Amino acid sequence: MSLFTLGIARGLLGQVLGMVIGMLLTCAVRILLGWEAWAAEPAWTVGAVCSIIGFLLGVGSLDDWLKWTRGIPTPLHHGPPVDKPAWTRYFSVDYNHKVIGVQYTVWGILLLMVGGTVAMIFRTELARSGLQFLGLDLYNSFIGMHGMIMIFAILLGVGGMANYLVPLMIGADDMAFPRLNALGFWFNVPGSILLLLSLFIGGWDAGWTAYPPLSARGPIGYQLFFLGVFAIGLSSIVGSLNLLVTLLRMRPEGMSLFRMPIFCWAVFATSLIQLTATQLIGTSFLMVSVQRAIGMGFFDPRGILGEVSPMVGGGDPVLFQHLFWFYSHPAVYIFVLPGLGIVSELLPVFSRKPLFGYKWIALSSMAIAIVGFLVWGHHMFVSGYNDILRIPFMYATLLVAIPTGVKFFSWLGTIWGGKVHFDTPMLFVLGAISVFLIGGLTGPILATVPTDFPLHDSYFVVGHFHATMFGGFVFPFFAALYYWFPKVTGRMYNETLGKIHFFIMTPAFWVQTLGQMGVGVMGMRRRIADYDPTLGAGQIENWQMAVTIAGFAIAFGVMLMLWNFFQSAEVGAAAGDNPWRSRSPEWQIPSPVPEHSFPAPLHVVGEPYDYGLADAGYVTTASTGDD
Amino acid sequence: MAKNRRHFGIATVLIVICTFVVYWVLDSVLLKPAAAVLEAGPIDYLFDLHIWLIAFLFALVAVFMCYALIVFRSRGDEGDGEHIHGNGTLEIIWTVVPCFVVVYFAWISTTMLIDLSRPNPDEYVVNAEGRQWSWLFTYPESGAVTADLVLPVNTPIRMDLTSDDVLHNFWVPEFRVKQDSVPGMVTHVRFTPTVIGEYVLRCAELCGTNHSGMLATVRVVSEEDFQLWQSEQLAQAQE
Ligand code: HEM
Ligand SMILES: [Cu+2]
Numbered sequence: 092m093s094l095f096t097l098g099i100a101r102g103l104l105g106q107v108l109g110m111v112i113g114m115l116l117t118c119a120v121r122i123l124l125g126w127e128a129w130a131a132e133p134a135w136t137v138g139a140v141c142s143i144i145g146f147l148l149g150v151g152s153l154d155d156w157l158k159w160t161r162g163i164p165t166p167l168h169h170g171p172p173v174d175k176p177a178w179t180r181y182f183s184v185d186y187n188h189k190v191i192g193v194q195y196t197v198w199g200i201l202l203l204m205v206g207g208t209v210a211m212i213f214r215t216e217l218a219r220s221g222l223q224f225l226g227l228d229l230y231n232s233f234i235g236m237h238g239m240i241m242i243f244a245i246l247l248g249v250g251g252m253a254n255y256l257v258p259l260m261i262g263a264d265d266m267a268f269p270r271l272n273a274l275g276f277w278f279n280v281p282g283s284i285l286l287l288l289s290l291f292i293g294g295w296d297a298g299w300t301a302y303p304p305l306s307a308r309g310p311i312g313y314q315l316f317f318l319g320v321f322a323i324g325l326s327s328i329v330g331s332l333n334l335l336v337t338l339l340r341m342r343p344e345g346m347s348l349f350r351m352p353i354f355c356w357a358v359f360a361t362s363l364i365q366l367t368a369t370q371l372i373g374t375s376f377l378m379v380s381v382q383r384a385i386g387m388g389f390f391d392p393r394g395i396l397g398e399v400s401p402m403v404g405g406g407d408p409v410l411f412q413h414l415f416w417f418y419s420h421p422a423v424y425i426f427v428l429p430g431l432g433i434v435s436e437l438l439p440v441f442s443r444k445p446l447f448g449y450k451w452i453a454l455s456s457m458a459i460a461i462v463g464f465l466v467w468g469h470h471m472f473v474s475g476y477n478d479i480l481r482i483p484f485m486y487a488t489l490l491v492a493i494p495t496g497v498k499f500f501s502w503l504g505t506i507w508g509g510k511v512h513f514d515t516p517m518l519f520v521l522g523a524i525s526v527f528l529i530g531g532l533t534g535p536i537l538a539t540v541p542t543d544f545p546l547h548d549s550y551f552v553v554g555h556f557h558a559t560m561f562g563g564f565v566f567p568f569f570a571a572l573y574y575w576f577p578k579v580t581g582r583m584y585n586e587t588l589g590k591i592h593f594f595i596m597t598p599a600f601w602v603q604t605l606g607q608m609g610v611g612v613m614g615m616r617r618r619i620a621d622y623d624p625t626l627g628a629g630q631i632e633n634w635q636m637a638v639t640i641a642g643f644a645i646a647f648g649v650m651l652m653l654w655n656f657f658q659s660a661e662v663g664a665a666a667g668d669n670p671w672r673s674r675s676p677e678w679q680i681p682s683p684v685p686e687h688s689f690p691a692p693l694h695v696v697g698e699p700y701d702y703g704l705a706d707a708g709y710v711t712t713a714s715t716g717d718d
Numbered sequence: 719m720a721k722n723r724r725h726f727g728i729a730t731v732l733i734v735i736c737t738f739v740v741y742w743v744l745d746s747v748l749l750k751p752a753a754a755v756l757e758a759g760p761i762d763y764l765f766d767l768h769i770w771l772i773a774f775l776f777a778l779v780a781v782f783m784c785y786a787l788i789v790f791r792s793r794g795d796e797g798d799g800e801h802i803h804g805n806g807t808l809e810i811i812w813t814v815v816p817c818f819v820v821v822y823f824a825w826i827s828t829t830m831l832i833d834l835s836r837p838n839p840d841e842y843v844v845n846a847e848g849r850q851w852s853w854l855f856t857y858p859e860s861g862a863v864t865a866d867l868v869l870p871v872n873t874p875i876r877m878d879l880t881s882d883d884v885l886h887n888f889w890v891p892e893f894r895v896k897q898d899s900v901p902g903m904v905t906h907v908r909f910t911p912t913v914i915g916e917y918v919l920r921c922a923e924l925c926g927t928n929h930s931g932m933l934a935t936v937r938v939v940s941e942e943d944f945q946l947w948q949s950e951q952l953a954q955a956q957e
């Protein structure tokens with residue numbers, strides 16, 4: 092079997108070829124125009140665009156559509172590829188949502204590891220004041236790189252959970268548009284490769300937010316970063332479209348919206364945001380990209396002619412921030428809503444009690460999604476935008492706290508009076524609640540403008556959003572990995588290792604986030620390679636060291652988890668179909684899930700979370716009469 | 719129900735204790751720099767109010783959660799919990815009560831913000847231009863141009879900020895307030911230094927390679943010293 096039977100190998104080759112062709116094309120055009128043939132920035136930019144297309148062509152994700160243009164029918168193939176080993180399907184284009192879900196998840200975990208490694212490098216640098224081993228520019232590239240890789244990783248993790256679980260939870264055979272689903276995944280691969288590659292052609296030094304004018308003047312790495320984000324954004328858009336249609340059109344008979352498993356609501360709200368907001372980050376980065384490449388000074392107050400002609404100019408750097416945050420604030424809810432959905436999904440199972448206030452939780456996700464669109468200006472309180480804007484954005488931001496509170500209280504209501512089991516997934520759910528609580532509670536102090544003055548762009552913000560991201564994504568994601576591992580592999584993970592992972596990671600994270608907030612209040616700015624050791628009456632270094640140690644402990648915990656999964660996939664005990672005694676549809680079918688998940692169409696006959704009510708069914712596959 | 723009442727009684731006591739403990743922990747970890755301007759008063763007051771709120775809400779959720787986990791843990795049996803789907807009254811309470819709390823916070827913040835940004839007819843104006851990676855201060859009254867900032871104590875100050883290249887941010891942690899400086903426009907930040915001393919201005923907006931080192935000294939001096947300094951500057955400029 093040659094390497095190139097694997098789609099991903101062909102894709103990578105296609106990406107390299109695409110890059111070369113794009114560069115040659117640029118040189119050719121420049122020669123025709125009578126300019127010097129080689130100019131690095133346009134060459135890399137056009138090359139990067141072509142490299143994305145090259146990858147997609149190489150991996151074969153566009154094959155079927157290309158055939159359609161020539162009138163060739165392409166029946167959907169089910170099952171592992173013929174005359175190739177079954178495992179190869181995970182490395183090639185495959186239309187089964189369960190395969191795609193695993194592809195998303197694994198690629199997400201890989202990026203999580205890369206992003207984590209970058210963080211550990213600069214965290215080591217920060218353990219002591221003074222510059223130890225990183226240069227200033229590399230440090231600046233690393234913090235932006237860490238941020239953006241992690242965002243990619245989170246989006247992939249979210250995509251993985253949604254793609255694997257949504258069709259199973261609503262008893263659908265697959266997603267509404269399987270080919271689009273595959274395309275959605277494969278965009279991520281060339282996208283993340285471009286992002287990583289950017290480090291090797293100069294990096295980019297303006298952080299993940301890439302505010303111009305700085306981002307309009309730095310190294311060429313910016314262009315690859317922008318295009319990488321563009322590719323991931325396309326993935327978000329087609330992926331969310333697919334999920335929305337699936338949720339709206341493919342539910343079985345009897346499953347009204349309020350009878351869906353609650354995770355589906357979270358995915359629904361998330362997808363609405365992704366489908367409508369992602370364009371804005373694409374636009375904002377595209378505008379910087381063309382400003383750099385051909386001098387269209389959208390964000391340049393002086394224009395390319397600078398002092399030469401006062402007529403040219405009038406671009407506005409603050410405009411970028413509006414466009415950027417119009418996506419990037421709602422994006423934080425893209426990261427956390429699915430995770431909060433996991434918390435709501437797992438609590439009833441391990442508390443053996445119905446979800447408290449199902450409708451309130453479902454609608455609070457929608458409320459967060461909608462109000463989340465109205466608060467972007469809280470990132471810009473001191474940006475120099477019109478002062479009066481501070482007030483409506485302050486009110487709107489504080490309002491988001493309310494649906495968030497509803498979730499917390501309903502979770503407490505779910506546990507109260509239950510019979511709580513402490514298996515590893517449940518531990519991570521509880522860890523998630525505790526950590527998201529810290530993150531959510533530190534939001535309002537940033538939202539009231541007078542207290543945001545000292546805190547904005549300080550390390551306090553770093554503490555705040557790490558707590559929200561860990562509580563809203565990382566902990567629930569790990570809970571989900573432990574929880575559905577037996578469904579995906581058919582085997583049980585090692586419970587002891589899982590618990591050790593939890594008891595290392597959770598306290599470590601508390602120390603980390605508290606330490607980050609502490610040094611921020613002491614006066615340490617975010618995104619600095621070196622800090623003043625006299626801050627906080629000289630206590631700052633102790634906290635920095637604590638945060639670094641905590642970071643390494645978290646990394647160790649994550650490695651323990653991955654090792655656990657690798658081992659258990661081989662030697663774990665057979666898990667059985669429903670080890671958690673869940674009522675959800677995916678647990679009523681064999682583990683691992685067969686190619687066609689459900690033997691017959693589902694019928695919904697009851698409520699999803701009727702724990703504690705004898706003989707109350709939720710779904711049946713038994714054919715009732717005429718079908 | 720009677721049992722629930724006893725649970726709530728115990729939980730309430732624990733919440734009160736826990737609130738104070740959490741406040742104490744936060745108060746000893748979140749060490750604010752010394753306050754050196756008038757504006758730090760209201761800002762630190764609001765900050766403290768937030769910390770109390772955080773401590774209380776953290777205690778509320780954490781105590782109920784831990785309490786429920788202990789009392790309602792499964793004791794090895796395979797049975798289920800009570801079959802309760804929710805409680806509309808409770809949901810309404812915990813939606814409406816927080817509404818009042820956040821509107822209260824938004825309201826006091828709004829009035830405070832208006833006070834903080836109100837122009838003062840006597841304010842002393844200094845222009846500051848951020849550039850990679852230093853500051854340039856000009857004093858319109860005297861025409862002096864310096865790299866370090868010198869300010870008279872107890873005088874309302876207005877900084878007019880601009881930038882020569884990329885975004886920067888004017889921040890002295892002891893002064894609390896903060897404002898971006900943006901190329902192509904003039905932004906303002908107002909404060910009244912109250913404590914004579916030396917502080918560090920720290921650029922708080924990522925501005926490229928040496929952002930971490932973009933510092934400037936800020937000296938707050940007595941009114942007389944300031945006049946003296948200003949005339950020195952003028953004399954130097956005339957040479
Ligand atoms: C739902 C989970 C939340 C997530 C994932 C989240 C995430 C974030 C992130 C990533 C930032 C930093 C952006 C940057 O400057 O680079 C941030 C800042 C901020 N967050 Fe949150 N947040 C959440 C909840 C909240 C809540 C509940 C509030 C307020 C009620 C809030 C208020 C703020 C404010 C005002 C800032 C701006 C701080 C500043 O830059 O000065 N956040 N948040
Ligand atoms: Cu935000």
Ligand SMILES: [Cu+2]
Nearest residue numbers: 921923925929
């Ligand atoms: Cu700076």
